[in-house]
Amino acid sequence: MGLWSLLEVSSMPILQLLIISLLGAAMATQYLNLLPPHACKSLNRIVFVVFTPALIFASLAKTVHFQDIISWWFMAANIGITFLVGGILGWIAVKILKPQPYLQDLIIAMCATGNFANILLVIIPAICSEDGSPFGDKTVCRQLGLSYVSFSMAIGSFYTWTYTYHLIQSAKAKYCAMLGNADESSKEANNGTEANETASLLLNLDERVVIPSNVAGDDKIILDKKNLEHSATLWTYTSTIFHRLAKELKAPPVLAAILGFLVGAISFLRNLIIGDTAPLRALNESITLLGDGTIPCITLILGGNLTQGISKAQVGPMVVMTVIGIRYLILPVTGIFVVKVASYLGFLPSDPLYHFILMIQFALPPGINIGTMTQLFDVAQEECSMLYLWTYLVAAFALTGWSIFLMWILS
Template structure:
């Protein structure tokens, strides 16, 4: 299998995404205004509350079972590694570029969170169907790829809203109120200063000291829980993932809803019908949002190209080391498609939900558009080249002879 065959197999899915994205940009131009700003916000709400949850739940319910979820246990760990390594690289970039405070959450978020759902749901089935693909029978490959992409989408959504949302929330709060302080004043603990001094006196009883410390720790946890919005974890996509997991892994429920003879299969079919619309609509919205990036913003080129370097140079290199190490230790079964998905998770453009989160807090929207413009514009080259290289690695070192 030659390099050009692999390159062609990898480039076609990315080009499909690019074509739909360009169409979205065209529809968003002022002279056309079919996909203008107000329209994009309304459609984005439909995607967020309806289409994405239906997509996640229907795909998970159809493809995830207790048996295969056990075999894919390393994928959530792999996604967590992409977030950790991306965050560390994002912090290094901030030390070098010194961005304003309100953009720090955006920078770390775009470095940490990749497009782990929609991109994979487009790329993987298309790669399976391309001639020259190293992943065997196209139909079997396509079914497995949807299971992998669905699990990736579900786990990525949970991490996204648990980590990036709260990260942006903290930095956005600091930019709006520079007087906020994480350190709790003594008066907020409900303990008088003189009582605290008396209780911390060396001659005081040990039990009194413990009670004071426990009270302070309790107040710290209360303040942290107020800052950390755990309700955001249960975004509609996360709820859809939970529903999909339950249907797919609980055998009696699965028999009721999944399969051609299932009595309640119409519910699953309806959810699939609605969810399938998410992929092209999200690509159109991406294109419309990218148009805003053409008008520029105050973000520096150092930050933009730093994020590009993190997403398309350093993260994929770390990904090769991580996945190769997991294979060597026997943590990952040597299924070529599964290994390809784990590698590709390190080489994707930033998650589009970064833009949604910035819109929610009203900070860094134009800067986010510029970042998305460059990262998605370069995706047609970078993701294709990395996909080709990953398939070459897999064909040489993973695929049985």
């Protein structure tokens, strides 16, 4: 496979995203006014509740069998390592760069979350179809590659809609706290120290907590905050964690991933909706049709946010370069080391295409579902779009370089 062909293959999905983003940016301008902010929010909710779950369910139910889930177990661990290493590197980066508190979680999410959806769906079949591909017969490579990619997309979506979703939710909480702090500071200037004390209590900045006393009537007991924390029971702490996890697992994309795994793994359910003779095949075809609208809609929203907030984004060149360095330099090197060690320990099958996909998962640009989450929580949409713009411009060349190198070491 020639350098030019590989450049064309790896850059094609990036160019598609950039073209659709430009269309979304044009639609959001005052001249066309087809995608104003309220329309972006409404479209984003549809993507979150309908399109994204449909895409995840359709890809899982159709391509992933129970045997695949067992034999490809390391892919789930591999994607988890991409999130872990990227998250740690992003955390180190924000400690050094010290951006606004609500932007810290966005930067960590950008470093940790890769695009496991449309990028690989385009790259892998294209590489398999090229003459001179190191992955064997074109037909077998394409079918097996799509199965790998679908499983990767499903696992990636599960991590994204739990871990990354929590990060953006935390960013929203910090943003609200920042706005509350600004409001209370303004009240302090106008109303004096009383407003300042109220603000301190609301923002949990006071080291003391006042609670009503059941013993002395209307009297109040002042407890040291540290003592109150130590008095919390283990059961309360554990139940809080499980409650938060259960809430995040109720997100429509996560529920769709769970249902997709069940349908793909259980033959009876699979035969009901998958296949030309399945009695409920119309249901699966409808879900697939809905899923096809996910990527275009998300990309249009990203372009719209870029136009609406290009002058408001608070991300400097150092933040952009840091995210690019983590995603396209440090993570890919880490991925090669992880896959080589796993292969040496006998955790992986001998298929070079499987090894290639595991390695390329570390070199992907940031996942576009982050944009859906920022729109959903109404926080850092402009900064998210700016980071997407630069990381996806660089991705065309970074993916090409890493694809060439990975195929060389695997051939």
